[in-house]
Amino acid sequence: MAMESSVSKAVRQSLIYSSITAVALSTGGFAVAAEEGADVERIEVTGSRIKRADMETASPVTVIDASSIKAEGYTSIDEVLQNQPAMAGLAVGSTTNNGADGVAQVDLRGMGANRTLVLLNGRRMVNSGSGADSAVDLNAIPVAMIQRIEVLKDGASAVYGSDAIAGVVNIITKRDFEGFNIDIAGDMTGDSDGENIEFSGLYGANTEKGNYTVGFSYTDRRTVSQADRDWVEPGASSFVPGGTLGGYVPNADGSWSERDFGYDYTETSYLQTPSTKYSLFANMVHEFDNEVVFTADALYTRRESKQQMAPQPANVMLNVCGEADSDGVVHVKPNCIDRPAGLPAAVEVDDEGRLNYRRRMVEVGPRIFEQETDTMRVSAALAGYLDINTGMDWELSYTYGRNRADTYVRNSVNAANLIDSIYQNSADWFTGNPDDIAQYVDDISYLEDSTGGNDQHVVAGVLSGELFELSAGAIGFAIGAEYRFEEGYFTPDPVIQAGEGTASQQDPTDGDYDVISLYQEISIPFTEKLLGEFALRYDEYSTFGKATTWKVGLTYEATDDLMLRTVVATGFRAPNVSELFGGNVGSYEYLTDPWGESPDPQILVNWTSDPDLDAEESESFTLGAVYSPSAIDGLSFTVDYWAFKIDDAIARRDVQQGLYDCKAGDTAACETFNIIVNGDSRDLTGLTNALTNVGTQDTSGIDFNVFYQFEGLGLEWSVNNDLTHLLEFEQDGNDYTGKISGVYGAYAEWKNQLSVTASHDDYSFTYSNRYIGSMDNYRSETVSEKIDSIMYHNVSGTFFINDNFSTTLGIRNLTDEDPLMIPYNSKDAGTIPEVYETIGRVYFASVNMQF
Secondary structure: OOOOOHHHHHHHHHHHHHHHHHHHHHOOOOOOOOHHHOOOOOEOOOOOOOOEOOOOOOOOEEEEEHHHHHHHOOOOHHHHHHOOOOEOEOOOOOOOOOOOOOOOOOOEOOOOHHHEEEEEOOEEOOOOOOOOOOOOOHHHOOHHHEEEEEEEOOOOHHHHOOOOOOEEEEEEEOOOOOEEEEEEEEEEEOOOOOOEEEEEEEEEEEOOOEEEEEEEEEEEEOOEEHHHOOOOOOOOEOOOOOOEEOOEEEOOOOOEEEOOOOEOOOOOOEEEOOEEEEEEEEEEEEEOOOOOEEEEEEEEEEEEEEEEEEEOEEEEEEEEOOOEOOOOOEOOOOOOEOOOOOOOOOOOOOOOOEEEEEEEOOOOOEEEEEEEEEEEEEEEEEEEEEOOOOOEEEEEEEEEEEEEEEEEEEEEEEHHHHHHHHHHOHHHHOOOOHHHHHHHHHHHEEEEEEEEEEEEEEEEEEEEEEEEEEOOEEEEEEEEEEEEEEEEEEEOOHHHHOOOEOOOOEOOEEEEEEEEEEEEEEEEEOOOOEEEEEEEEEEEEOOOOEEEEEEEEEEEEOOOOEEEEEEEEEEEEOOOHHHHHOOOEEEEEEOOOOOOOOOOOEEEEEEEOOOOOOOEEEEEEEEEEEEOOOOOOOEEEEEEEEEEEEEEEEEEOOHHHHHHHHHOOOHHHHHHOOOEEEOOEEEOOOOEEEEEEEEEEEEEEEEEEEEEEEEEOOEEEEEEEEEEEEEEEEEOOEEOOOEEEOOOEEOOOEEEEEEEEEEOOOEEEEEEEEEEOOEEEOOOOOOOOEEOOEEEEEEEEEEEOOOOEEEEEEEEOOOOOOOOOOOOOOOEOOEOOOOOOOOOOEEEEEEEEEO
């Protein structure tokens, strides 16, 4: 991988020179910094390894603290993050019932969950889920352990390496805690369902040598069913109870008639998925006599989650006895069905003498997806001080992450056994009466059992400090090295691997890679007002090879009130285990058949991976200003223009667009997606979508923030408003700006979040709202359907009873807004649950006790 524009060459060469200079100066005995700066506490902030005296950097960072999370009543991190206007796309969470395996993710800028790096206390979190996962499952990190969340909304590959193309989410846990804290929280919908209970405890003790904090968390989230919400429109699947043969249904008198009804699959499907989580966590800081500090944090989370969907739709091809094969010769088939006497002659067999049989397997019961995941992470570090020049800090760390998962699908159907049963007992199968096949349920059903996991090892070392003084201040630096090993696997049930299930066939995934990295950062105060930040990183992967990335940032204090900032950076994302070594897997996607021949909106697409994938390359640019008028204390305005461009993106092409292009006569599109066209007809049975490096992604927009703290009416007020205006989002030549899709998610041009808090010594009240602008339903270039805007309102109050007790009461979705319907392009329940709130009004309450 290379990024060799003339600009990047020049910047890279200058950074290499500055890196060499940094090493030389760090051991060369140059002049020390001014004595009066020695006692200034310096901290490491998200986006840089250089410790500094304040939080201001060239990159925009949003901080969400624990009190804000509590005021909104959230018990999961994904809910906290996905409400931020900077989030877009299709990040799965608690209301994803179809295809998420209970995981929760974050999608910054809508660029994909695997392009947002998640850190825990500044170090990588292991990918987690059902196995060979490409992103972090936020369920593994309990809200109870969070002190704050820092969201870096800028490319950060030069600092953190792969996966930080869109930005970084750094979750900071509670440290230096003293005493005992108990939290009991719960919520319930206005329809008296979907109960959510959280119980957590935290204990911390300070000693002369450090601090030791331990905690636990238990959460239990209950179900909300689609059938319990009147806005959910009945489904109309072509897979119906009783079955169809060639599109015809059997009648009680032995005749057959064309199917003129559908099956309502919403009756047994979830809106909110149930989940139980158990977490243990600990932090420690211990200072040895030689001033070497040992820090460590540990986390273990077990998740038991469930999703439920309508009974399995069985779709098989049956041989018809005595019918002609494609060569026109009639063969005697040992396994076949006699063509039912009442079946109309218009129902013709295919070229291989077969008829299509479809049946909704209500006799077996609904599909119940269950997951049992265990995620463990341990990170430890030794840090100390070197008396060189002005003094330098060093740190050596090791982080180990491990995720294991057992996933089950109850009431699955073995297609091979189903076909055999039909051949042997066709008289019972073709009556249309469920009671006639009850005796065969045990023969055709089974428990689908799959296993998976992820492992991560990271060894890192960093040296940071100040080199020497310039007239405007000291030059800061950080230089480090890192070794990382990633491994993942997923082993589907043997029936699924053999392609004998009625669910799609899937191959196993198993693979690993490692990477060695070197990086450096330099912070140069050119003048008292102008500060430059430079970073350079070199990574060498065992898979695709080498990557070099850089970052240049500038901050300029134009006046005492106005600061200007800009960042230009390159980035990359390495192909992960599932992308490199993933087995072929079938995906049933909601697609529009332009030929109008598919009887069901869900069409099987075969997803394939590629072991020869290269890394994605990216460029990012931000330009912004922070204005804090001295005439109005506590008021600040922030505006940032941002733009990201990804080349060689690892992505699947737009299947829907491919269908349209093929229908229009584009033979290349037909070949790419393996669409067999014969005259005016087509064959979609081999529809394929492969991962490639030919993708592109371009997105840009403007973030605007207003923050105001003031006193009035005897209260302390805090007003915060975040607005994101999306200017462009294009992927692989398709424009998703201002559009919504059940496959690709939502890219609203306007998103806003407002929060107003009024507080007193004994209480505080918070009102917040969230606005999602109107969008076009992304179905085709010729169909344009406007999806309205929507706003959600939330209120809460916290009451401090005494120094030890407080309670919070609140309501989310105060006006009980129904989600917006997305005709012919929904993901579930006629809407997109990852975008809109689907469970209705929610009442929440919590009690906090501190001792």
